[in-house]
Amino acid sequence: MSLSIAEPVRTTPSAASENATKRILLLKPRGFCAGVVRAVDIVKIALETFGAPIYVRKEIVHNSYVVDDLRQKGAIFVDDLEDVPEGKRVIYSAHGVSPAVRERAKERGLKVIDATCPLVTKVHVEAIKFAKQGYSLVLVGHRDHEEVEGTQGEAPDVTQVVSTVEEVAALRVPDPNKVAYLTQTTLSLDEAKYMIEALKKRFPNIVGPHAQDICYATENRQTAVKNVAHGADVVLVVGSRNSSNSNRLVEVSQNLGTNSYLIDKAEDIRPEWLEDVATVAITAGASAPEVLVQDVVLFLQGKGYGSVEEVEVMPENVRFGLPPEIVQAIAAAPQSSRPSA
Numbered sequence: 001m002s003l004s005i006a007e008p009v010r011t012t013p014s015a016a017s018e019n020a021t022k023r024i025l026l027l028k029p030r031g032f033c034a035g036v037v038r039a040v041d042i043v044k045i046a047l048e049t050f051g052a053p054i055y056v057r058k059e060i061v062h063n064s065y066v067v068d069d070l071r072q073k074g075a076i077f078v079d080d081l082e083d084v085p086e087g088k089r090v091i092y093s094a095h096g097v098s099p100a101v102r103e104r105a106k107e108r109g110l111k112v113i114d115a116t117c118p119l120v121t122k123v124h125v126e127a128i129k130f131a132k133q134g135y136s137l138v139l140v141g142h143r144d145h146e147e148v149e150g151t152q153g154e155a156p157d158v159t160q161v162v163s164t165v166e167e168v169a170a171l172r173v174p175d176p177n178k179v180a181y182l183t184q185t186t187l188s189l190d191e192a193k194y195m196i197e198a199l200k201k202r203f204p205n206i207v208g209p210h211a212q213d214i215c216y217a218t219e220n221r222q223t224a225v226k227n228v229a230h231g232a233d234v235v236l237v238v239g240s241r242n243s244s245n246s247n248r249l250v251e252v253s254q255n256l257g258t259n260s261y262l263i264d265k266a267e268d269i270r271p272e273w274l275e276d277v278a279t280v281a282i283t284a285g286a287s288a289p290e291v292l293v294q295d296v297v298l299f300l301q302g303k304g305y306g307s308v309e310e311v312e313v314m315p316e317n318v319r320f321g322l323p324p325e326i327v328q329a330i331a332a333a334p335q336s337s338r339p340s341a
């Protein structure tokens with residue numbers, strides 16, 4: 001049915017009131033963390049200064065949109081250093097690498113730029129310190145995650161990875177009084193607390209890092225979800241399937257009893273998720289760019305979610321400096337073509 005211009009659009013009272021109450025809560029902080037901004041900047045600046053192609057070991061961050069965008073700009077993502085031609089330039093991802101990978105890069109004469117997040121490097125340093133002091137190391141995390149592989153690689157002979165309390169119970173160490181624990185940076189805070197309690201019960205003299213290993217970005221995004229999930233019918237988390245911190249945001253919401261879904265992009269939203277849903281909260285994992293969040297907002301606005309309210313749970317102003325190879329490359333570039341850091 002088409003309406004003439006003069007004919008007023010009539011909405012039934014129930015539809016009108018439904019639209020009036022349909023709203024979006026946009027959580028803050030959300031999306032890119034300082035480690036991801038730094039890693040993506042490193043690849044972009046390397047492409048601008050050294051020219052394409054630039055090789056990147058593994059996905060620079062776990063987000064398919066970001067990876068596809070950099071691929072189009074000339075980055076070549078490889079799973080293995082062996083796929084990088086001898087003597088070429090390679091960037092390590094934000095998740096870090098083990099010493100064995102660093103050694104292999106040296107043997108192959110590769111020019112390395114390290115985009116490991118400084119907060120991941122901090123965990124590597126702790127692993128080295130505890131191992132040197134003779135501790136058996138327990139690393140709480142997901143064993144197939146690149147960050148965990150890299151950290152475990154600092155002291156592979158003395159490090160065991162656990163991700164369940166059953167695995168804690170099954171641990172065997174040479175001296176139960178000389179055990180230290182570390183955690184992956186992107187775990188759920190509650191899950192980590194639970195696992196550390198289990199470790200402390202099993203090894204009463206266990207020692208850990210001075211400050212927790214879970215990074216500020218993971219903690220802040222989870223805290224924002226915890227603050228808002230009870231007031232929402234659904235929490236949408238923008239992030240890729242292989243993004244650890246994004247998956248944890250979904251779990252945090254679900255554990256609070258609020259339905260939550262992980263989406264790479266707006267088109268992933270299924271109509272049944274929005275049935276009888278008045279309030280949708282949106283957040284984004286630390287590797288998901290804001291442009292994808294704004295697409296989701298536009299999509300929902302098209303479905304009648306007219307009101308958008310940004311809920312800032314805490315401020316976040318962290319920035320990390322660039323690695324020396326990139327700072328030197330910027331300084332060496334002619335003034336006119338110097339990339340902005």
Ligand code: SF4
Nearest residue numbers: 033035117185215286
């Ligand atoms: S999520 Fe945390 S550890 Fe990972 S890159 Fe961001 S700041 Fe670094």
